[in-house]
Amino acid sequence: MKIESVAISNWRSIKYLEIAFQDLMIFIGQNNHGKSNVLSALLFFFGEIKPQDLDFNRGAQELFVEIIFGDLDQTDKTTFKKYLTADGSIRVRKFAYVGGNFEYRGYIQNPVEEWLRESNATTLSKREVAESLPFYPFLPATGRLTKQDIIDAQAKYIEQNPGGVAFNFEIEETNFLGLKSVAKGIFGDVYFIPAVKDATDDFSSKEASAFGKLYSGIIESMSANSPDWKDTKAKLSSLFSTLNRLNGDGEDNPHRPQELVNFEKALSAELNAWGAEIDVEVIPPNIDDVFRANTQVWINDGVRTDIRRKGHGLQRALTFALIKVISDNLKAERAKAVPEQVAPRTASASTYFILEEPELYLHPQAQRALFDSLVSLSESKNQVIMCTHASALIDVERYKSICIVKKDSDVVGTQVCQCTEDIFTGDKRKDFNLSYWINPDRSELFFAKRVLLVEGPTDKTLIPLLAKQLGVFRFDHTVVDCGSKDNIPLYCQLLNKFSIPYIAVYDKDHQAAKGDDGKASADKSSALIEAAIDKGIGASIVFLNDIEEEVGMIAGEKNKPFVALTHIAAPGFTISVDLAAKIALMYQ
Template identity: 55%
Template sequence: MRFDSLKISNWRSIKEIDIEAQDLMVIIGRNNHGKSNILSAILFFFSQLKHQDLDFNCASEVLFVEIVFNDLSNEEKSRFTKYLTSDNKITVRKTAYKGGSFEYRGFVEKCTIEWLREEEASSYTKRENVEDTPLIDFLPAQGRITKQDVVNAQTSYIEEHRGELEFVYQKEETEFLGLKSVAASSFGELYFIPAVKDAVSDFSSKESSVFGRIYSGVISSMSESNNDWRMAKERLAELFSIFNINDDGEHHERRPQEITELELSLSRELSVWGTKIDIEIKEPDIDSVIKSNTQIWIDDGVRTDIVRKGHGLQRALTLALVQVLAKETPGRIHTDEDVRISNSKYFIFEEPELYLHPQAQRQLFDSFVRLSDLGSQVIICTHSSGLIDLERYRSIYIADKSNDESGTVVRKCAGDIFEGNEKRDFNLTYWINPDRNELFFAKKVILLEGATEKAVIPALAKRFNIFNYEYAAIDCGSKNSIPQYIKLLNCFLIPYVAVYDLDHQLDKSRDAVNAADISTQKILDAIEDEVGYGLALVNDIEEELGLSRGAGSKPYEALNHINSREFQISVRMLEKITNIYS
């Protein structure tokens, strides 16, 4: 099973958001806009974080996190039959109240007919009450009718007549699965790797650590299948049987005399109390002994423990552990409640780029993609453009908080942005500007035709003290690529200005001018006035700067030109630079 969607209400900076989930979710946004609050809400649902009164948004008294799950296995469908919708999804809400209490509730399809509603089942345990309903044909012909009999009859009737009945989908009145305490692992296993964490804790042999979970599985497998392991256990049991009283109430003949003498000495001292001392030595659990005495050594040319390695390597080791874990299929039994835990895995990474250089970050992103392809859901909260792939724009979620009244909202693009060959052409521009992903973090995006504009326009803005570091200047590669960027920015509601050349130079043919006008019109048609606007250069950046055409390396020559003593910016060009950075 996997997340189909998330709904979060009154959690910290979030008033209410409803998010469609993906196998890979990359949550981005500026600082203090609520990215981490989305992650913590999921941790709250899985009981990895306890709510406090400060977690309630403003004056609210109730908060909840609701998750819709889909892609259930046959086993999960059987277990959650009561909550299963016609499209094989289940919805579960965890609600918390100020003061500390919380509850899990599932959503069920309830029939509009009163005698088919489970909460009314107890009203039909008497035959005189049920004889006038079709349920009578599904109940035992004789004997006492129990509430469960009625519930079973309701279920059977609904299965046979579903097409004739009407249903409403609403939250149940009783606890989820009828349990007062729901194990969060019933929905799968969640692994959280926070931004700042000592990797030593990940590599400990404790069950709560990532390595401990993997290692426990290895130890259990060895314990069951390794002959040497089994023989060691048998010899250990034989050894400890020497120390203790046997089934006949007698000590073993080979019991050490020192232990017996200590018992006798203590018993003599306590004889006035009528007390006898018996020293029992319990047999240790060899599996636990092996786990607790395991240590990890790292050899990167120098063999040391993990705490003596750099933060970058520590981070890489933790992520390697997660990928190993994702490839496993546990299917284990929850010993406390005797219910099978879901095999589903969810991984949450908070700023995984910390301590990693840019190339390692891009490699890390590919690892996250592979992790999600293996069937796990991966949720990343990041400030790095290296962990974004524009080709996977459906995986991008922008957290934004424009004011406290509206709280944190999430912007994403669910539909198709590009048509025909547009997606291929858009992906090709990556090799022209591999840093284009930074547009998602910008307060405003400046779309430019090429490298000359990207070099000159920010440089002029700095010279005249109107440059803004929160704006991102993007080299789109060509005039014809600008509409594709505009469509992307429209979808995510990211403000922009599209700067384009009119290309009406005197030496151009009529056909060339017409082609330029067609390209210009495509830009103007793509612009949505609520999000962005266009700004034309006449006829191109060189002409605006008074630079002769065809002079060597364009960006280099243009920068030399504007930095020369002779350069005087025109009033028209200064107005345009000011407009761009307004």
């Protein structure tokens, strides 16, 4: 099963927010705005962390994280049958209260009719009461009726009358699954990689670690299938049994070492006055645990050492290599899985990878390779959830995965901005995706305080340099080369959806050499840009004809970005008052 949506209330900087989820979720935003708080809320839900009193927002006494899960397999549908909705999803809320208590509650579709409610089953279990109700034909014909008989009859009646029963969708009053404490892992496996972490934690042989989980599976497989392994376990068990007073059948052991017998007698003699005696019993170790406890991971990158002696970059790379292996193993297991009878309350086979700033210690090329691996991981029936400050870990084509986290007010708390609907269709989608290859660093726009949308490489080259010459340049403004004037409206649409401030900078294109048809075409493109701008978010600045003319270049020169750069860097170049005002307006 997979997370479809999350609602968070009163968790740290979050007053209340709702987030729609994709298989790949990328949380971005400025520091101290709440990205890590979103991840920690998920970790709280999955039982990976326990809430402290300081986790409650602004003095709240109660908090909750609520998740709707969809895409349930047959195991999930059996385990969570009570909570399954008509659309095949389940909805679960985890509460926490100041002082340390917490509990899970599920949402159930309660029939409107009182006689169909499971909570009323006890009061309906008298036959004289039940025989007047529509579900009576589904009850045993004779004998004493039990509460379970009523519940089964209610369920059969509902099943036999699809569409004929009205429901209220409400949170249950009792504990989730009827359990006071829900077992960790019931919703699936969680692999959490925090921003700053010693990789030795991931590569320890403890079952709680990522390596330990994978390694334990290998140990269990060998233990079940290897003849040598089975023989060793039998011999080890036999060896240890010779040390005990009684054998496996509870009879006296004649082969017990005399040294151990004498040791027991000596100790018992000392306790004679107490009427007590000593019995030394040797418990054979579990060979699987012996192998786990005595396993270490060594790295040979020219020098063979343990992992903690390697650099942070290599440690980080090893952690992500481990995640990739886990993903490949999960894919292989799912591919060979054979449908079988599902046992009740089996833990979900779902896997969630939660990563905090995975780009740390990785150079840009490694970041891009990592992103490719994470995308592949998310496309293999896993969910990948991360927060990042790296544009290399964002793909604008996957804009539905991007969630911008903002906190403009402590009172309102952390909020999110995301786009879950299709922005582009048909040729517009194709044109937008093609522009990626013209400007592969365009993902930076999601981190910008303001985006300057320009037509091409000359504008992108000159505008920042002119701003530096004027002393108005700002690093939090990003210039995006849209590839052409006609692509600017596509970027306007994207930025509108994410409420990112922008200025569309384009040419009027009424050069003297242009004919009437050329000018009409340019006016049409200009009108499309103006129509795409949301005036509450964006604005426009228009060059008289083009930026080359604005800086006084001769029309028609080739290699324009370099020639234009040389032109404005030459001694004696003076920027016009009109152009200086436009540049200052872009960077205000």
